[in-house]
Each structure stands twice: as C-alpha cells, then as structure tokens.
Amino acid sequence: MAEIKVPELAESITEGSIAQWVKKVGDRVEKGEFIVELETDKVNAEIISEEAGVLTQILAEEGDTVLVGQVIAVVEAGEGAAPAPAAPVAAAPPQAAPAPVAAAPVVEETTGERVIASPAARKLAREKGIDLAAVSPVDPQGRVRVQDVAAHGTAPVAAPVAAPVAAAPKAVVAVDDSRVTIEKMSRRRQTIAKRLLEVKQSTAMLTTFNEVDMTNVMALRSRKKDQFFESTGSKLGFMSFFTKAVVAALKKYPYVNAQINGDEIHLNNFFDIGVAVSTEEGLVVPVVRDADRKNFAEIEDSIADLAKKARDKKLGLSDLQGGSFTITNGGVFGSLMSTPIMNGTQAGILGMHTIKKRPVEVNGEVEIRPMMYLALSYDHRIIDGKDSVGFLKTVKELLENPEDLLLNS
Incomplete structure (x- = not known):
C-alpha cells in the first residue's frame, strides 16, 4: 500500500x-x-x-x-485491488419524532447512507437550508459539489412562528438564485487579491505617464523580422525592444530597480525582468533572468518559453521568484491607458498599452503616427519624480531610436 x-x-x-x-x-x-x-x-x-x-x-x-x-x-499494489468500501453506517434505532421547531434544520442524512459531498457543498447547503439528499449530483460517483447545490435552488421557506394576533403579517420575499452565480475564488486568485491589496496599503504608489512614437520600432521590425527569424529561429516582437529599453533605463536610474527592506534600500545590481502573463487562473509574472546579458533572440525565446509554461501550468517556483522589475502589456487586450500595481516588493512596474494612430506634432507639422501610452507605477518612498520621469523619458527615447538598442545589445 x-x-x-x-x-x-x-x-x-x-x-x-x-x-x-x-x-x-x-x-x-x-x-x-x-x-x-x-x-x-x-x-x-x-x-x-x-x-x-x-x-x-x-x-x-x-x-x-x-x-x-x-x-x-x-x-x-497489485492488478486487481478493489476500491476500499465506504465505512458502513449503522442503521439508527427507531426514535420518537422530535417536537416541531420554528425553522426546519438542514438535513444531510435522511436515510441510512451518508451523502457524499464536498465541504463547500455542505456549507452552501447549510446556508440555503437545502437537504443534501434531495440534490441530484452530476458526478457519476454520486458526489455532491457546490455547483449541484447552487443549481438545486433554495429550500422551501419554513413556516413562521405563530405571532400575536395584533401583529401585521410579514411579506415573504422570494429570492431568485438565477440572478447570482456563486463562484469560490481559486487559491491563486485569493493570493493575487491579497498581495495587490498589500501593495496598495503598504507603499506610496504613484503613476506617471508618457507616450512613445512607435513608428521607427514598427518599421525596423517590419524590415528585419524575416531575416531575424531565418538567422535565429525566433520571432521578433515588441517585448524584446521594451525589455532592452527598460534595462538601459534601470542602469541609468538604479532606484527604480530597488526595493525597501525595513529601513534599508536594497539597490539590485542584477536585471531580472518579470513579464506579466495572463492565464485562465489569473495573472502570473515569470522572470527573464539576467536580461542585460541576453540578446534580442534570447529574450524573445525566454518570454515565449515562460508564456507557454504559464498557459500549460508548468511554471516552477524558480520561474516566479526574485524579479527586480516588471513589465506588463495591457495593450494585447486593447487597453489604451492604465495604472498598473507594483509586483510584490519591487519599486516599479512599466505598463505598455495598445498602439493607436493619433495626430501628433512632428517638426512643426501635424502627422498621424502610431502612438503608445507608457505608465510607470513606482514607490514614491524611494523614487522621486525626477527619477520616474527620467526613467520613462529614457525608455521613450530608446524606443523612438531602436537602432541604438540593437547596437548596444
């Protein structure tokens, strides 16, 4: 065994x-x-x-x-071991019927056999006053789950306790359970909610914005993507440009790559960049290690591998721990502008957004350009406005002159 x-x-x-x-x-x-x-x-x-x-x-x-x-x-062990039978329940001896009470109790056992149900199902049944034995389970093994209880509906309203003759009758309001679907938060969603709330409550978070003209990045990517794929086997996306620009800006503004530990500021001398990935269970932030030492192809491969592992639920703890800064791309969902919340104890997070063609002034003329809003949320306790604005400006300048990123990669 x-x-x-x-x-x-x-x-x-x-x-x-x-x-x-x-x-x-x-x-x-x-x-x-x-x-x-x-x-x-x-x-x-x-x-x-x-x-x-x-x-x-x-x-x-x-x-x-x-x-x-x-x-x-x-x-x-063995080929033919039989399933362990459920523990027998001795039949209860006949008893006198109990005296009536004001409200009918929740019944979980109405026969000699115990109803098999999950704790969540039992809890919901107690709250709704539902007899578990009356619920029809979907599970072929007969287990009653919370979805079965929710689908069963509410139990009949118990007869009210006799009231004085002079009292006016109270109206009974019927509850339509079809208007509300009860869904228990997954453990990961509970953790995400808890940590985001902790960040909001324990940091002096502030967000500053800028915008970047994506014309040159898009043109360079369009010219080089086929050659890039032939020589490296990797697809050239925008994330490698942003990661390289972020690393360069972090080197120039090291407090954005720091964190607070008690009354100490820890300035990180490494550049492990977290990349937010959306999954069915919620947002996860796997980390691209030593992004400063990786070239464009290596960054693209790392991000692709981590995203696949996240979707396949194959991420390990080592993939998620130790990031020094995070990039999140709400633009893939069409977000025009947002204020991202920092990740854990990190001091900053950069939000990318959707690229929209807008009229902008270029050399005294109005032109239609593909523009993207950038948002840097940061911990104002250790990062001043000068550093936050300078960081975003550096990212903007590098992305608008992407050849500089390629030459320095």
Missing part, C-alpha cells in the same frame, strides 16, 4: 487546494503517473503515485484545502 501525500514544494508553501483528480477510485495507476493536480498560491503541481496499483481511496475532494504531508489518497 502506498499513501499519496502532499509534497513539500517550497519552504514558503504550507498548504494548497485540490484542483483536479485525474484518476478516480478503482482506476489503475502506474508508478510515476500523474493522478492529482494541486493548486498553491504560487504554482500548480502535479502529484504522482510512487507505486503501481489501484487507487482505492480518495481522502480529499476537489476544492478542499490540504496541508503539506497530509495523506490525500491510497494506492494498493
């Missing part, structure tokens, strides 16, 4: 949630086979079986919170 336990993923991770069971009780399991996905506040982890056999017990349901070291399943 092999117990499947929640593994130690990192020192800072002590618990997680069961995201998905890919095997069910009675299924054959091979040694090293992925059987359950665990969601933590940082990454999703695939838990494997250390022994071949049959999955006989599942001890934690999808959505349950589990601790590191906790046993969540049992695999029995």
Whole structure:
C-alpha cells in the first residue's frame, strides 16, 4: 500500500487546494503517473503515485484545502485491488419524532447512507437550508459539489412562528438564485487579491505617464523580422525592444530597480525582468533572468518559453521568484491607458498599452503616427519624480531610436 501525500514544494508553501483528480477510485495507476493536480498560491503541481496499483481511496475532494504531508489518497499494489468500501453506517434505532421547531434544520442524512459531498457543498447547503439528499449530483460517483447545490435552488421557506394576533403579517420575499452565480475564488486568485491589496496599503504608489512614437520600432521590425527569424529561429516582437529599453533605463536610474527592506534600500545590481502573463487562473509574472546579458533572440525565446509554461501550468517556483522589475502589456487586450500595481516588493512596474494612430506634432507639422501610452507605477518612498520621469523619458527615447538598442545589445 502506498499513501499519496502532499509534497513539500517550497519552504514558503504550507498548504494548497485540490484542483483536479485525474484518476478516480478503482482506476489503475502506474508508478510515476500523474493522478492529482494541486493548486498553491504560487504554482500548480502535479502529484504522482510512487507505486503501481489501484487507487482505492480518495481522502480529499476537489476544492478542499490540504496541508503539506497530509495523506490525500491510497494506492494498493497489485492488478486487481478493489476500491476500499465506504465505512458502513449503522442503521439508527427507531426514535420518537422530535417536537416541531420554528425553522426546519438542514438535513444531510435522511436515510441510512451518508451523502457524499464536498465541504463547500455542505456549507452552501447549510446556508440555503437545502437537504443534501434531495440534490441530484452530476458526478457519476454520486458526489455532491457546490455547483449541484447552487443549481438545486433554495429550500422551501419554513413556516413562521405563530405571532400575536395584533401583529401585521410579514411579506415573504422570494429570492431568485438565477440572478447570482456563486463562484469560490481559486487559491491563486485569493493570493493575487491579497498581495495587490498589500501593495496598495503598504507603499506610496504613484503613476506617471508618457507616450512613445512607435513608428521607427514598427518599421525596423517590419524590415528585419524575416531575416531575424531565418538567422535565429525566433520571432521578433515588441517585448524584446521594451525589455532592452527598460534595462538601459534601470542602469541609468538604479532606484527604480530597488526595493525597501525595513529601513534599508536594497539597490539590485542584477536585471531580472518579470513579464506579466495572463492565464485562465489569473495573472502570473515569470522572470527573464539576467536580461542585460541576453540578446534580442534570447529574450524573445525566454518570454515565449515562460508564456507557454504559464498557459500549460508548468511554471516552477524558480520561474516566479526574485524579479527586480516588471513589465506588463495591457495593450494585447486593447487597453489604451492604465495604472498598473507594483509586483510584490519591487519599486516599479512599466505598463505598455495598445498602439493607436493619433495626430501628433512632428517638426512643426501635424502627422498621424502610431502612438503608445507608457505608465510607470513606482514607490514614491524611494523614487522621486525626477527619477520616474527620467526613467520613462529614457525608455521613450530608446524606443523612438531602436537602432541604438540593437547596437548596444
């Protein structure tokens, strides 16, 4: 027999949630086979079986919170091990009917068999006054989940307690559950919400703006992208230009690449640039290591690899830790302007936005140019307006003269 336990993923991770069971009780399991996905506040982890056999017990349901070291399943060795039967419930002896009460209690067991339901489903049933035995589960194994309870609707309203004759009758307001869909926040979404709120509350965050004329970057990219792909095998995007421009600006304004630790300012002498990536579970920020030492192709490859790992839920903790500055590109979703929130303890984040053709003044003439707004959110406790404006101006100048970036890469 092999117990499947929640593994130690990192020192800072002590618990997680069961995201998905890919095997069910009675299924054959091979040694090293992925059987359950665990969601933590940082990454999703695939838990494997250390022994071949049959999955006989599942001890934690999808959505349950589990601790590191906790046993969540049992695999029995052999070809034909049968699933462990559910613990029998002794039939209760006949009892006198209880006296009526004002409100009907939530019933979870109406027969000799216990209803199998997730903790979230039981909680919602109690809140709604629903008998779990009356809920029709979608799960072929008969487990009642929160979606089943929500779909079942509310329980009938209990008869009111007798009121004095003189009291006026109270109107009963029917609640239409179809107007509201209850969805539990994923562990990652809870963590994202918590950390963003912490940043807003613990920093003196301020945002300053500028705009960049993308004419020369777009023209250079158009001229060089085919040659770039033939020589490197990588696609030439805008992110490599922005990453190179950011690194150059960080070298010129080192406090933007710093962080506060108590009453100390830590000036980072490395340039690990976080790149925000949107996934189904929420925003993650994998890190391009030593971006100052990478050329355009290496930066493009790093970003592409990290984005794919993020979408495939393959990011490791090492991919997410230790960034010194972050770039986020809301322009891919059509955002014209925003005020990005800083990432963790970093002192700054640069927001890119959608490219829009707008009339601008060029050498005394009005021309239509592809323009992009830039937004730098920064911690005003260590970065003054002079540095923030100078940082954005440097990024703008380098992007409007992209040959300088290529020559210095």
